[in-house]
Amino acid sequence: MKTVNKKLYKAKSKKVLNVVITYCVLLIVCFIFFFPCLWLILASFSKSGSIYSFDGFFPSEYGLDAFKTLFTDTTMYNYPKWFLNTLFIAAMSCIIGTILTILTAYVMSRFRFKSRKAMMKGTLVLGMFPSFMGTIAVYLLMTQFGLINQRWGLILIYSAQAPMGYMVQKGFFDTIPYSIDEAARIDGASNFQVFMKFTLPMSKPMLVYTALTSFTWPWSDYILPKMLLQDKDLYTVAVGLMSVADDATQFARFAAGSIIIAIPIIILYFCLVKYMINGMSAGAVKQ
Numbered sequence: 514m515k516t517v518n519k520k521l522y523k524a525k526s527k528k529v530l531n532v533v534i535t536y537c538v539l540l541i542v543c544f545i546f547f548f549p550c551l552w553l554i555l556a557s558f559s560k561s562g563s564i565y566s567f568d569g570f571f572p573s574e575y576g577l578d579a580f581k582t583l584f585t586d587t588t589m590y591n592y593p594k595w596f597l598n599t600l601f602i603a604a605m606s607c608i609i610g611t612i613l614t615i616l617t618a619y620v621m622s623r624f625r626f627k628s629r630k631a632m633m634k635g636t637l638v639l640g641m642f643p644s645f646m647g648t649i650a651v652y653l654l655m656t657q658f659g660l661i662n663q664r665w666g667l668i669l670i671y672s673a674q675a676p677m678g679y680m681v682q683k684g685f686f687d688t689i690p691y692s693i694d695e696a697a698r699i700d701g702a703s704n705f706q707v708f709m710k711f712t713l714p715m716s717k718p719m720l721v722y723t724a725l726t727s728f729t730w731p732w733s734d735y736i737l738p739k740m741l742l743q744d745k746d747l748y749t750v751a752v753g754l755m756s757v758a759d760d761a762t763q764f765a766r767f768a769a770g771s772i773i774i775a776i777p778i779i780i781l782y783f784c785l786v787k788y789m790i791n792g793m794s795a796g797a798v799k800q
Contacts, residue, residue, distance in 0.1 A: 583766050623694065673732045682723060
């Protein structure tokens with residue numbers, strides 16, 4: 514009996530020790546990732562605004578001057594205009610990209626046609642290459658179409674690239690029983706009616722996931738806006754803030770702008786995380 518109790522005690526002690534070590538490691542990792550965010554938040558409240566006035570890692574004095582000048586002093590750095598440009602590009606890319614991605618995934622999931630598998634394999638192979646490899650070709654095409662220094666040029670690129678990632682959405686549509694489509698067609702519904710009245714109402718998690726991913730990419734992208742937008746009034750926030758970062762005396766303004774541009778994404782993720790998880794988990798399993 515004593516031997517059994519000793520074994521149980523050792524097992525429990527080992528389990529507790531493993532849990533304590535796991536939580537300690539997780540806390541250390543969280544701190545490592547959270548510290549730069551904390552430093553950026555505190556830097557945005559620097560009263561002087563200059564990085565040279567910091568006392569070590571943190572500002573010596575705190576204030577709200579950086580947030581005030583961010584929206585009032587728009588002579589050199591027009592942050593409100595950059596924010597509206599980013600919102601317009603991200604919103605339009607989200608709407609068009611979501612429609613194209615959902616339609617592509619639905620067609621690949623529900624219809625059988627010649628070269629379907631070849632197209633799926635081709636998109637998988639192309640997805641293995643980073644998108645910035647085609648920046649030169651994209652720039653030349655935009656030049657030929659006269660879309661340099663145009664917001665719609667960026668929207669066109671983001672929307673056209675979105676359907677390349679349709680595989681998760683296709684996996685979600687594969688989980689919807691095909692018998693529902695057949696029953697609807699027996700009742701006289703067309704393919705479009707089946708899609709609009711039956712498939713879409715059951716695809717709310719996937720629609721939210723697709724819309725959010727289509728929104729976050731142009732919201733935070735830097736490479737394409739930097740390459741295509743030359744007019745300072747057409748800058749997105751990512752490009753505009755990099756011009757602010759070049760001036761060390763305006764570092765607090767840069768930090769404040771970075772925090773403000775992150776707030777909408779954080780709110781969206783907290784509000785829609787349930788639908789995102791459902792959409793990703795359902796799209797990863799094929800029935």
